[in-house]
Amino acid sequence: MGRRRGRGAVPPSAGEATDGGRPLLVSGDGSLLDELARLAAATGAAAEVVAGPADIAGVRRSWGSTPLVLVGDDCADAVARLQLQRRGGVVLVDRVGGAGALERALRIGAEQVCSLPADRDRLAELLAACADGPAGAPVVAVVGGRGGAGASVFAVGLAAAAAAGGSRSLLVDGDPLGGGLDLLVGAEHVEGLRWADLAGTSGRLSASTMRDLLPSVRRLSVLSWEHGASTPMPVPAASMQAVLSAGQRGHDLVVVDLPRRFDAAAESALNQAALTAVVVPTEVRGVAAARPVVLALGRLTSSLGLVVRRTDGSTLDPALVADSLGLPVLATMRAERHLAESVEQGLGPLRHRRGQLGRACSQVLSALGGRKDARS
Ligand SMILES: Nc1ncnc2c1ncn2[C@@H]1O[C@H](COP(=O)(O)OP(=O)(O)O)[C@@H](O)[C@H]1O
Ligand SMILES: [Mg+2]
Missing domain, CATH: 3.40.50.300 (P-loop containing nucleotide triphosphate hydrolases)
Structure with a gap:
């Protein structure tokens, strides 16, 4: 058949965007959810919400299709227990701070930690990028x-x-x-x-x-x-x-x-x-x-x-x-x-x-x- 063989021929790449869609907000804390939803609404990104640990299975369902996951510190443990595959675009929204924040972020595979109110602008930026629409094929x-x-x-x-x-x-x-x-x-x-x-x-x-x-x-x-x-x-x-x-x-x-x-x-x-x-x-x-x-x-x-x-x-x-x-x-x-x-x-x-x-x-x-x- 003489096919071209290519084991290991596809190099890794960086900087290409993932699929677009609605951001996913995960928290059981009403005031935190309100604040994140307000930031999302301001950028025109209609968010999907998983309102706390009781609802946590919803995270699994949307994990692969959402471009951005904002996980409140109150739900970090519940998300970690789902043992989901690592993916990009996961952010821990932390209000407790300290060394524990980094550890919680690691457990859910978050790329970054944003604190409120200090990092409000950063969160708004991330949400705005979602509102720009899908960057990848479905x-x-x-x-x-x-x-x-x-x-x-x-x-x-x-x-x-x-x-x-x-x-x-x-x-x-x-x-x-x-x-x-x-x-x-x-x-x-x-x-x-x-x-x-x-x-x-x-x-x-x-x-x-x-x-x-x-x-x-x-x-x-x-x-x-x-x-x-x-x-x-x-x-x-x-x-x-x-x-x-x-x-x-x-x-x-x-x-x-x-x-x-x-x-x-x-x-x-x-x-x-x-x-x-x-x-x-x-x-x-x-x-x-x-x-x-x-x-x-x-x-x-x-x-x-x-x-x-x-x-x-x-x-x-x-x-x-x-x-x-x-x-x-x-x-x-x-x-x-x-x-x-x-x-x-x-x-x-x-x-x-x-x-x-x-x-x-x-x-x-x-x-x-x-x-x-x-x-x-
Ligand atoms: N749209 C179709 N119209 C007519 N025959 C079909 C159609 N889809 C499948 N078939 C028949 O059914 C067989 C099995 O289809 P396949 O797609 O391999 O099934 P599956 O992947 O669900 O096991 C095909 O070989 C074909 O004979
Ligand atoms: Mg088949």
């Missing part, structure tokens, strides 16, 4: 409600639809046992980086170098697994986070295809996703299988929607599927015609943008755009 996660639901096909369709519309799209294969997204895209013979080259990395990767070294077809970059007899090595959470972050900085859209059993890498991706689409067929057993998946997802991310795939001969109403799973429908679609031939010919599942799959993908991309607009 990550969309796709999960199948059951095996064979059509999640991988939909993930490829989504990335391909965005690419066909002129966006730089990155497709990340997060399912080690999924069979390889490069095969579905038709990029298995294109040389470039595979997971084996990147799975040991963490921290900041250079977005432009990663983009240049990944296999690419029809403006779509894809990060997939090696094809071999052995089971692919699992990807560490830190590597998934580093890859997605570099993807966000170097592309206009990042789509990650996830397995239904979430490993550390999948949890990390869900943390980072602005939207997670669950693909469910209109089948009673399919909906039953999707229920625990949706339940598990609800603990990891807050922005969830359904892509309902009408299976031939089924009379189950998509609205009933949505009702039963308690999630909104992002799109519905019937079977994509000639899908197998198109994939066989190396053209990917999305041959026509106006087909069933193409239209459903456009609807999800519009929903994503709407969410971004609402946030900025």
Whole structure:
């Protein structure tokens, strides 16, 4: 096959911005929250609030998608106990001060400590940077409600639809046992980086170098697994986070295809996703299988929607599927015609943008755009 190998070829980078969105304020202290919310409102950054330890699970849900986390000193312990992955943009807002402040900051992985009222201007500056809007591409996660639901096909369709519309799209294969997204895209013979080259990395990767070294077809970059007899090595959470972050900085859209059993890498991706689409067929057993998946997802991310795939001969109403799973429908679609031939010919599942799959993908991309607009 003679692919270009690139183990360790993507250097770390510094200074590139992370994803934008609403800042997250975490405190059970009403007066502190009021003050932070006032500062946020003054910059036009509508904040998301987790009001104290009782509500602390909300921090996990937004941890990956918010650009800035302001943690009040009263909640530092509760946040530390969540043992979240380290990320940038975390600030401890401390009113106690002393040596203890630094220790609390370290425990939550905060980059800096701001005290009130002394650092009010600094906090206003950080909040103003959020109000400037997203600086990185959104990550969309796709999960199948059951095996064979059509999640991988939909993930490829989504990335391909965005690419066909002129966006730089990155497709990340997060399912080690999924069979390889490069095969579905038709990029298995294109040389470039595979997971084996990147799975040991963490921290900041250079977005432009990663983009240049990944296999690419029809403006779509894809990060997939090696094809071999052995089971692919699992990807560490830190590597998934580093890859997605570099993807966000170097592309206009990042789509990650996830397995239904979430490993550390999948949890990390869900943390980072602005939207997670669950693909469910209109089948009673399919909906039953999707229920625990949706339940598990609800603990990891807050922005969830359904892509309902009408299976031939089924009379189950998509609205009933949505009702039963308690999630909104992002799109519905019937079977994509000639899908197998198109994939066989190396053209990917999305041959026509106006087909069933193409239209459903456009609807999800519009929903994503709407969410971004609402946030900025
Ligand atoms: N939109 C679709 N239209 C028609 N057939 C589909 C569609 N999505 C998936 N399929 C069929 O289902 C099979 C499994 O799809 P896949 O995306 O691999 O499922 P999952 O990733 O959820 O396990 C595909 O090989 C294809 O035959
Ligand atoms: Mg799959």
